[in-house]
Amino acid sequence: MKKNKSLIFWFMLPTVLSLLIIYVYPVIRTVAMSFFKVESLTASLSKWEFNGIDNYIKIFGSNSFRVSMQNMLLIWIVGGLLTLALAMLFAVILTSGIRGKKFFRAAIYMPNIISAVALATMWVQYIFNFDYGLLNNVVELLGGEKVKWLGTDMKFWAMTISYVFGSVGYYMLIYISGIEGIPADLYEAATLDGASKATQFSKVTLPLMKGILKTSITFWSINAATFFLWSKMFAPIETEESTIVPVIYLYDIVFGGKGITQRDAGAGAAVGVVLTLIIIVIYGVMNLMLKDTDLEY
Amino acid sequence: MKKIIAMLLVFVMVMGLVACGAAEPTATTQAAADTKPATSTEAAASGDKKYEGVTLTMWSMWNSTEPQGEVIAKAAEAFEAETGAHVEIVWKGRDINQVLSASLEAGEKFDIFEDDYKRIALQYVDFTYDLTEMAEAVDYNSFSYPCLNDTVIDWVGYLNSIVEQPQVGGIFYDKAAFETAGITELPTTWDEFMAACEALKTAGIAPLALDATYADFTFYHHLVHQLGEDRIEELALNGGWDQEPGVAAAAQDIIDFVNAGYLVDGAPDEFPSSQNKIGYGLAAMIVCANYVTAEVNNNTQTEVDWGMMSYPAVDDGAANSATYAGANSLAITKYSENPQAAFDFIMTLVTGEFDQMMADTAKQIPADSRNTAPALQDGTVEVLLNAESPMSWCASLQANSDLKDSIKTLCINLYDGKFATGEEFAAAMQALY
Structure with missing residues (x-):
């Protein structure tokens, strides 16, 4: 059949235009804005003043931004290790033929179908509550003294643990689908060869799930870089050092806050660019470290 | 014919996009x-x-x-x-x-x-x-x-x-708790305030509720009364906290207050846990803006008989009449x-x-x-x-946008009893610079 190139063009045009207007234009504008002094996010171009890399110097010189990056890094590494390791553990257990698989899978996935706002509220107002919280009830039952789980020194970890709890189920489902895609005869052959369950996991399961691992790490990285809602729920009125993350920092400098009227959309754009670059770098490193093999199964 | 159909489809899709992009109804x-x-x-x-x-x-x-x-x-x-x-x-x-x-x-x-x-x-x-x-x-x-x-x-x-x-901001209190403690005159100075707190404590009611989110606002009252907003802004922007005796003095007042056991159990707590304790009859006062009264009554489904007083004057204070508005x-x-x-x-x-x-x-x-x-x-x-000249909502303390979150943390720590002396608090503030 003869290709009608103009027809292809006309069919693609709306999608391409939409993509350009909705995605490419804001990206270009944000990158450009990061090199200008701009107070309001929607200020006209005539109000932009070029100031080179001053916005980047400003944010990297800011104590709040440094703390927010440190918090994000901890969420990415510690939260990531916990979430992905637990998700993998649950996935392996649930695909090993245990009884009640459907129940456990649904139970572990459950937090993902509850609104994150409701989930965070439950953690903040009930589980970590000082007076009648679940954790302190357990602590008192064991004869200990009540703990301030949401004090300045523990709040970050309380938030991270809550977030991990809400995330494990999602990654577990991804891993389960990956493991179930591996042919059973590979495991049978490994068993006949005398491989233990641990060896089967490390020599069969993991190598065949490289692509899925890469995807899950990239997803987690994006989630860590765009972490916002849980931080807002753990410090709902004013930003706190223990829960600040880069997107909260960005939000504060772009929109101001309670009693704060200073705004700096240019610096906010610089934060956005830095976060994007971080995700791109992580994705590149993941591609290098976890190269897709040409294994066929 | 195909071209006409294609053009029509494109038109329909573009119109669809335009409709989607129209102002949010x-x-x-x-x-x-x-x-x-x-x-x-x-x-x-x-x-x-x-x-x-x-x-x-x-x-x-x-x-x-x-x-x-x-x-x-x-x-x-x-x-x-x-x-x-x-x-x-x-x-x-x-x-x-x-x-x-x-x-x-x-x-x-x-x-x-x-x-x-x-x-x-x-x-x-x-x-x-x-x-x-x-x-x-x-x-x-x-x-x-x-x-x-x-x-x-x-x-x-x-x-x-x-x-x-x-x-308007200041100290909002449960009149019934004051009555139980036998407080008939509202305290106007820090010493009188401490005496009122002691009376409340003796009556079995924790004097002050405090949620972490309002820790800086609460300390700001004390600091503004001691130094005035302009001086705080200078310190926030340029440092020098450990060189200003008023900072250590204000912090020491708070440390003495905390050490005397005048904060309700768990404070500084997570909003709104601590403020709700006034509704449950466990605490008598809170430093906040006036909307706290309706919040507490709604949250706890009680009808606290609220009163309001200005934050007490501190010794040798530079701006003892400052009131948030x-x-x-x-x-x-x-x-x-x-x-x-x-x-x-x-x-x-x-x-x-x-x-x-x-x-x-x-x-x-x-x-x-x-x-x-x-x-x-x-x-x-x-x-x-x-009120003659309204005090801001921590504006001077937040004047340094790069450090405001760290300063807030130190204020929370101050009420959490993490500083032994006012000088130690002032040094911690200065260490941020």
Whole structure:
């Protein structure tokens, strides 16, 4: 059949235009804005003043931004290790033929179908509550003294643990689908060869799930870089050092806050660019470290 | 034929996109059932009523189902019945500040909007109408709160907003708890305050509730009374906390207060756990703005008999009369075609019957000082009328945007008993620089 190139063009045009207007234009504008002094996010171009890399110097010189990056890094590494390791553990257990698989899978996935706002509220107002919280009830039952789980020194970890709890189920489902895609005869052959369950996991399961691992790490990285809602729920009125993350920092400098009227959309754009670059770098490193093999199964 | 079909499809898809991209149809309330023109137009002045044919558009920071929203809708109905002007209300909700800048810059058609008075003064000033003459014509200062109006004029140079929901800060207390503790005179100095706390503690009631989110605001009161806001701003911007004896002195007062066991168990707690303890009869006082009273009553489903007093004076304090005051206010867009009609509607809302209705249903301080504050805002009107120069909401302490979050953490730690001496706190503040 003869290709009608103009027809292809006309069919693609709306999608391409939409993509350009909705995605490419804001990206270009944000990158450009990061090199200008701009107070309001929607200020006209005539109000932009070029100031080179001053916005980047400003944010990297800011104590709040440094703390927010440190918090994000901890969420990415510690939260990531916990979430992905637990998700993998649950996935392996649930695909090993245990009884009640459907129940456990649904139970572990459950937090993902509850609104994150409701989930965070439950953690903040009930589980970590000082007076009648679940954790302190357990602590008192064991004869200990009540703990301030949401004090300045523990709040970050309380938030991270809550977030991990809400995330494990999602990654577990991804891993389960990956493991179930591996042919059973590979495991049978490994068993006949005398491989233990641990060896089967490390020599069969993991190598065949490289692509899925890469995807899950990239997803987690994006989630860590765009972490916002849980931080807002753990410090709902004013930003706190223990829960600040880069997107909260960005939000504060772009929109101001309670009693704060200073705004700096240019610096906010610089934060956005830095976060994007971080995700791109992580994705590149993941591609290098976890190269897709040409294994066929 | 194929080309024609392709072109038609493209047209349909583009139209679909345009439709999707059209302005968000935010929930609106019309004051009357009949439909009026969508934009403000010239007053037809064809009928007997003053603004017959005029349509005003108001962007509200409330939702239609909230008490404030219901009163605004009723005021709009009454205004239309009286003047003929139709008021279309667009309910933008609490996050109105996230869209106001963009909308004002784009010259979007609306006449009146609500937001924090400081933001109206400092962020939207280029897009707001000078209300000075219209306010003078109705002698606005005589029935509002001059300290708030003067503050706006200090910021802008003229009056660009009208107070709708005034706020005042200080110590809010449970009168019943004070009575139980035998406190008959309200403390006015720090020593008297400490004595009152001891009496409350002896009576088995924890003196002060404190949620971590208000730790900096609470300490700010003490620090401002000690040093004044200007000096705090200097310190926040340039450092020198350990060289200023007032910082260590203020921190030491708080350390002594905490060590005496005057904070309720668990404080500084997670909002709103600690403040709720006043509703449960476990604590007697809280340092906050006036809305805390309605919050506690709602959260705990109790009717605490609230009183309010100013934060006590500290020894050798530089600004012992400082009192927090702020407001949600109403402004008129610079490009409004009917500013006088908009102003008249604002006056309908912030005076007389509808202001009283707003105060009663939303449990807030009346914008019209001739009206009566609801019981749980007892004493607030007097404090607000007597305030000379309103204290900000931690503005000086937050002047250094790079360090404000760390400073807040240190304030929380101060109430958490993590500093042994005032000097140690001052040194920790200085270590941030």
